[in-house]
Amino acid sequence: MERDSDLQLDPSSESVAAQVSRRAFLKAFGGGIFILFVAGDLPRLVEMSEALAARPELPTDFNAFLRIGEDGRVACYTGKIEMGQGVVTSLAQMMADELDVSLDSVDMVMGETELCPYDMGTWGSLTTRAFGPHLRAAAAEGRQVLLELASDQLKKPVNQLSVENGVVFDRSNRNVSVTYAQLAKGKQIARHASGKVPLKTPDQFKIMGRSITRRDAPVKVTGEAKYAADIQLPEMLYARILRPPSHAATLVDVDVSGAEQIEGVKVVRDGDLIAVLHRYPDVANDALAKIKARYNTPPSKLDENTIFDHLVSAAPEGEVVSKSGSLDRARQESTTLFENTYLDGYKAHAPMEPHAAVAHIEGDRVTVWPSSQNPFGVKEEVARALGMSAENVHVISPFVGGGFGGKSRNQQTVEAARLAKLTGKPVQVAWTRAEEFFFDSFRPAAVVKIKSGLDAKGHIHYWDYDVYFAGARGADHFYSIPNHRTVSRSAAWGAQGPHPFATGPWRAPGNNTNTFARESQIDVMAAKAGIDPVEFRLQHLADEKMKRVLKAAADKFGWKPMKTPSGRGFGVACGIDAGTWVATMAEVAVDKDSGKVTVKRVVCAQDMGLVINPEGATIQVEGCITMGLGYALKEDIRFKGGAVLDLNFDTYEIPRFSWLPRIETVLIDNPHSDPQGGGEPAIVTMGGVIANAIFDAVGARVLQMPMTPGRVRQAMRAG
């Protein structure tokens, strides 16, 4: 191997330390051509360098790389993970296309902390839009390196060479050729992506922009795909952990003798962690049931009905998200004023896979297999919990059975690691469904107060928007309103704050609540002005992209302008999330006796820039619409004094086949704009579009999600 001389190919000047750490890191990989790249923006890099400061053994000058191997296979190594969103396919498409190799020759190595450089977690619909362009640039750079090597070998100028399926050939004589595998053979070349090699333009795409079925589907339909709880090691013990009855409860005393009498059961107590372990989870479960524990539970008046007043009174100072004009004057000048308070309850993530993790300690090293959106966060947390150096923690990411923002905290992995240390055996912690509900970091309950006004011509003149606890994402409006202010009052996600339990990001965090409130209020004003709600929106939109998306949805839906309520049950809502513009239309039927809402049809148009995998993007839209039916119509965590009352799917109902409307998706053709988020945007409009369709059906304005039959009946009586 010609390591050192080849390394000089690298154009960047760098410190000796950086070279040493990089060489050490790459040593494990053997031969091949490596393109190192940085994916992400500055804040991320700062965070990354802080996280890495204590660990000089890891390279800090790149956070992903791709490798063209000596066998001609191409691999991307990244700390991102696959949890159903399909990036294992879309990222491979980008890389294959820029490198001119077949999709079959591409591997994605994800979330493996020994192989992949540091990355923050997988969230925010960032994988395609923030990571993708850097991956493409690195792949284009790789192609350039290979062309230069081929030029040397074939004694032909680069501009006379072309590539197809990983074979470089002379355009004037195709027999003069060399494969990527041959070029990579016996070499170890590492180069930083310079970002100077041009990317392919859409007319040159062969694999991007095409619909490709999921590359992970074959292992998922045969049961071969491994999730965290599927990892089974020799001598592994299954743990069940004593849990409090409520988030406010403190343990008074505990008697574990009953559990200790069961053969083969280990009982472990370490501070707050009391666990029983056995070779079988059912025996561990029986043992747990024998533990007698008394708790002190302070009284609390908080429940799913009283929470909203509590939140408003506990709200911190607001942060002005946007502001223009004069609110006081505008209020005076408005001829019709509107004031509404919108409410949204707590929602569970409820992925089908409950949190699970396996931990195995060997000597001073620990290996963990977590269900996590954040493998490098796991590395840090496990190291802290065990008092060991992070370099001794190896995280292997199995498939994740749904995350939606809920698998960003790593409690179960820390529990497994602690128990592995205490017992000296490999340990699996797999939460029951009840634990999954109890320890979820719920989408926060939230309140939105909107005051708005129309002028004499029926234009929105005044908009005063205050959101409590949903967060600022999606709070700002995109309509032309001369006098407006948007304020967000929120607490940080996590265990602290005024909520009775942990809260956290939930698919398009904040935006579902904000879009429900904003789009409802817009409709309230359109109805009062006597203008069709699509027409009313178009009158207030200067944003050409949103106009185009809204018109595309209206065309597909066959929207005919009418004043609301028209009795048709048609609704519209617009939203922006993760760089993607969305307009959704729905048709609902409302049973006037029961108040039950049936969503019959949903049309969603979205502009997400360049679409890497149209089929994959469409599936994400369908998933958003289907999942969105749940928070809009049914999902609401009931609780009392810190005890979560909904602990399984019997009372916490999520969307089913029988709820499914006819779904149609329109992806706006916009291939010259950068690709944007796809896993979240289309869910944000579901509350608003259904609320507006309900109003159009029966003239009842429902101001609280979920829009249960009871709330619809109540709104009908009020309306």
Next chain:
Amino acid sequence: MRELVRFRLNGKPATLDVDSDRTLLWALRIDLQLTGTKYGCGESYCGACTVLVDNRAERSCQIRVKDVQNKDVVTIEGLAENGKLHPLQQAFVDHDALQCGYCTSGMILNAYALLKTNPTPSQAQIVAGMDDNLCRCGAHKRIIEAIQTAAREMKGS
């Protein structure tokens, strides 16, 4: 109680010498190392643990090892034959009828049982037959389409 239970598993004779009150779910996953059958809710609400017992869809979290004595059990690992995917599996792949994949084993086996009793179901019959199997990613539309395709493929077989 520990007892010897004999049954057929994925077309082959199998025996389990374990606590026969153990749920079939844990016996499959731990004693037999067949982890394609998933724990989702433990109380029969979600269907992730669905297996076939004498061609009927059963929730393996609710049945005991002793319940399958002399019966024919099929798990997701037993559906493909000689390396060839079953038409339902193939249709799930072709329609992208899954995202995270955690509910998929249960979906496919529940659909298998549905098509056994009704080889030409209407869309409404598919919806009714699948309604108690939960999916959080929202792959429902694709799953229905995959089952329709598989039903056409399987006609006459």
